[in-house]
Amino acid sequence: MNTPFHLQKLEYREVDLELTKPLVTSSARYETRSLLLVRAQIRAGEHLVEGFGEVSPLPGWSDETLANCIETLDAAPTDVEFDAVRALDEVLPTVAELPSLRFGVELALLDALARLRETPICRLLASERGRMPLASVSVQATIGAKGPDETVAAARAAADEGFNCVKLKVGALPIATDIARIARVREACPTLMIRLDANGAWTPQQAREVLEGLWKLNIDIVEQPVAPEHFDTFVDEADALTAACIAPDESCVPAAHAHELIDAGKIGAVVLKPQALGGLLPTSTLIDDALRKGVRVVLSTLLESAVGRSAVAHLAAAYPDVLGPHGLATGGWFASDLAEAPDSILDGSLRLRHGSGLGFEPDWRSA
Ligand SMILES: O=C(O)CCC(=O)c1ccccc1C(=O)O
Ligand SMILES: [Mg+2]
Known part of the structure; x- marks a missing residue:
């Protein structure tokens, strides 16, 4: 996973997905699920690949909100170099502070990197x-x-x-x-x-x-x-x-x-x-x-x-x-x-x- 790459673009779309029936737990009730679908475009050598991730903090589960994540993502720099996906914490420290946002962005990078290697994410992680x-x-x-x-x-x-x-x-x-x-x-x-x-x-x-x-x-x-x-x-x-x-x-x-x-x-x-x-x-x-x-x-x-x-x-x-x-x-x-x-x-x-x-x-x- 230590392939260096350049993050060229980091985009997102807001998505609302309907649930079949409200999810009721002892602490909350959810009828729809709101999330950000994230798309990262990376370049490694002459290869350009895209990867996808999901940012979906669950209201009531943590303090972070979708609005926090959007604000942070809007302000995050792209056009940045990574020597590995793990460098996310140093390269995009504001993103790394919000767990769901970090999850979604890291996933988009892992997905892109796995596609670059033409291998499933599970194989990348297991290897x-x-x-x-x-x-x-x-x-x-x-x-x-x-x-x-x-x-x-x-x-x-x-x-x-x-x-x-x-x-x-x-x-x-x-x-x-x-x-x-x-x-x-x-x-x-x-x-x-x-x-x-x-x-x-x-x-x-x-x-x-x-x-x-x-x-x-x-x-x-x-x-x-x-x-x-x-x-x-x-x-x-x-x-x-x-x-x-x-x-x-x-x-x-x-x-x-x-x-x-x-x-x-x-x-x-x-x-x-x-x-x-x-x-x-x-x-x-x-x-x-x-x-x-x-x-x-x-x-x-x-x-x-x-x-x-x-x-x-x-x-x-x-x-x-x-x-x-x-x-x-x-x-x-x-x-x-x-x-x-x-x-x-x-x-x-x-x-x-x-x-x-x-x-x-x-x-x-x-x-
Ligand atoms: O762990 C599972 O079996 C499914 C996911 C699940 O239960 C869950 C789903 C949404 C929010 C909280 C929880 C939970 O584990 O408490
Ligand atoms: Mg539980």
């Missing part, structure tokens, strides 16, 4: 570590905060489609309802891997009660049971086997805190969202850290379009030693998207698109 990429990655079915009957129906449908893991959103409904939902899914699907994501909604006391009642149901991971301000103490006070099932998600932002949590050796798993962590490369540093510490990694999206989802899928594919399943089965939430064909998920595995870079070119004109 840095002397690995071959995976052709498909294991993914979980993410199920929203629906009532017990609907939750069971969604979990059954996922299991019938071949998913071996579901993640239930919890914390938005009364605790007794959540417990009933989880117990009913376990009863209906005895061999399914079940994960939970509370998005920080429970108080430490509530989380303790729920977690105590859950061990019989064989829950794999509980994402962010309590809010970030309580998370570190909560983990410190949890017994070792409970802590092994707890994974920070919101608590992984900023990335420096994710490094701290991984290095402290107190959690069994970590959820990493490259969109919130500043890009694929900063996330890969965190994955390397987690692998060294024996912490399981789940890669996840922040409700991105096909561009952002593909980027995360390429990162997952670049790490054959990271099993997931990853939080990448969210393409179905979009009524319209930036790729022509939907994500190919069969038997709980997402197949990477063949071709250079991301494996497809979003339609710039109609975006």
